[in-house]
Every structure is written in C-alpha cells, then in structure tokens.
Amino acid sequence: MILVTGASGHLGNVLVRELMTKGEKVRALVYPGEPLKSLQGMLIEVIVGDVLDRELMNRAMQDVDTVFHLAGIIAIRPGLEKLMKLVNVEGTRTVAEVALENRIRRFIHVSSVHAFKRGSSETVIDETTPLALDSSPGSYDRTKAEGMKIVLDLAGKGLNAVVACPSGIIGPHDYSGSEMGKALLSFASAKPAILVDGAYDFVDVRDVARGLILARDKGVTGEIYILSGTRASVESLCLMAQEATGTKSPKLIIPIRFAIFLLGLFQGLVSWLKIKSRYTVYSLKTLLESSPFSSIKAERELGYQARPLVEAVADFINWTPHKPSRAKRRQLAGRQKGAA
Secondary structure, three states: OEEEEOOOOHHHHHHHHHHHHOOOOEEEEEOOOOOOHHHOOOOOEEEEOOOOOHHHHHHHOOOOOEEEEOOOOOOOOOOOHHHHHHHHHHHHHHHHHHHHHOOOOEEEEEOOHHHEOOOOOOOOEOOOOOEOOOOOOOOHHHHHHHHHHHHHHHHOOOOOEEEEEEOEEEOOOOOOOOHHHHHHHHHOOOOOEEEEOOEEEEEEHHHHHHHHHHHHHHOOOOOEEEEOOEEEEHHHHHHHHHHHHOOOOOEEEEOHHHHHHHHHHHHHHHHHOOOOOOOOHHHHHHHHOOOOEOOHHHHHHHOOOOOOHHHHHHHHHOOHHHOOOHHHHHHHHHHHHHHO
C-alpha cells in the first residue's frame, strides 16, 4: 500500500494516476473540504484529515510500504505565512516522524527548487546549493527549506527518505486552477496581454510524477534530486499558449524592475480594493532572481527526463475540462481576421 498526502492537488492526482497505471494500491490523504473531482473514478482508498494530526497519520500509515509526502501550502501572496509554517514545516515534521516510528520502508518528500538559496541569473542551482534557511521567516522559500532539513535530519536517524525538488509545474489535470494554469489560459485568449520580461524554469506535471516514482525506485537515501524542465521567458510561454489555440493578441512587455517598483508602490491599495493581480512582488522577484536549475543528477542517477516545454503547454491548453470548442476557436479566429 502507498500513502500519498496532498493527493487531490495538481501533482498529487497525477502521481496517483501514474501509480494506478502500474497496478499499485493507493491510499490518498486529502484535507477536509478539499474537492475530490481530481480523484473521481479512481479505485483508491481516500482518507480525509490533516497532516498535523499525529494520531490520524499513524492510522493512515497502517500497512503502508511507501509514503509520498506532497501536502503543502504554496502562497505567492502575503497573509498565509503562519499557515505555510504550520503545514510546510510542522506538518512535514509530523508525517516524517510518524513514518520513522512506523518503520515505513520508503519516504519520498516533495519539496521545491524554492528551498534553495537564490543566486543570480548566471548561477546554476543544483543539489549542492545551500538551503534558503536565512530567507524571511514564514516565507515560502524558508518553509520549504526548513521542511526539507527536517526530512534530511531524520534520514540521518534511520528514515529511508529521498527528497525531490520540482521547478514550476504545469500540465493537464490542473483541477484546482493553479496560478500558472490561469496565466496560460489567459495567454491563450485573444485578449491583449500585459507581460514582464522575466523567465523561469517550468516542467510538465507528468514528468515530475514519474520522477517521484523513479526517486522511490532508484534514489539514494538522504539525497536530493532536482526535477526541472526548461527555462522560458514569460513572452515565450505566451506564444506557446497562443500557438496551441491558433490565437494572437497584442502584447505589452514591461521591464520587470519597473513592474516590481509599481506593484510595491500600489500593493497596499490593490490589497485594500481586493483586486487580484496575476503578478505579486514575490512572483516578480522570483522571475527577476531566477537561476537556471540543473537536473543532471536526477537524469544520471534516476533516468529522469523532461519533455519539451511546448508539448507540456499544448497538452495543458488542450486538456478536456477547458479545451475551447471548435465553434469557439472559429469565433476567435474570425475576430482576429476582422481585427486585421
């Protein structure tokens, strides 16, 4: 039996799908109130509960061979620092300690490339890069770094743990509507696009899910593996999304430092008016300070591979739940022809 925490999330449900294709028995832990649409139709056992509940985690790990710990909070907007600290740090501590107590054969902890200390655009980040333990208290980067350190420390005490660090995840089965998913859908429309001149590394969710299974099967205890994909500019992502739907739109590209200045200047007003902006100061600084990520170790030791980014974007855009109908595509094409 395999336990997957955070199973209803984007990566979680895709990992469950991959495990099911291999004939594995899966027990899915989902947070109370989380929609279960992403897991519908799967012959799995579902447990509803909180990773902070030690007694629940003990019950969830009965007869379990492997734990994939995915549960976590991703927040690019201010206000969720305490929740991130609770789930990403204390939740990880609880799950990992209970796994050690129950002598779980294999523990795969899913962290993030954000757990590594940021460098410059010329600095390549690999598994030897220091953790972001000196980032702002409660920040996403720091909570992921602290959670990773807990797991690595427990690996030194007997937990058979491997850590995987994906970059920016995109791809189909994004039922919860991730920030990047919403951005790609916006890019794919015929509406004018306001872009910044930053770049980041993005990877297909299916490749990450397969990478996690490879980490279980081939990963070395106590080791970290970066599961990255392709570094791409925001403009190139927009073009990929529009190519997938055959749409075009006017684009305004804003220098990223100017965008950070403007957003920082008006962030209080934006928050007070409850305006949801696609960009936040955190996300813009992430694009500005983004370094290339190296997945060479995962490729060499695990056999990990990432598909071309253009394929990942197209598959997401053409994913059934939001794929534009033929009539809608003809309508968009007609508007563009008329505008020309």
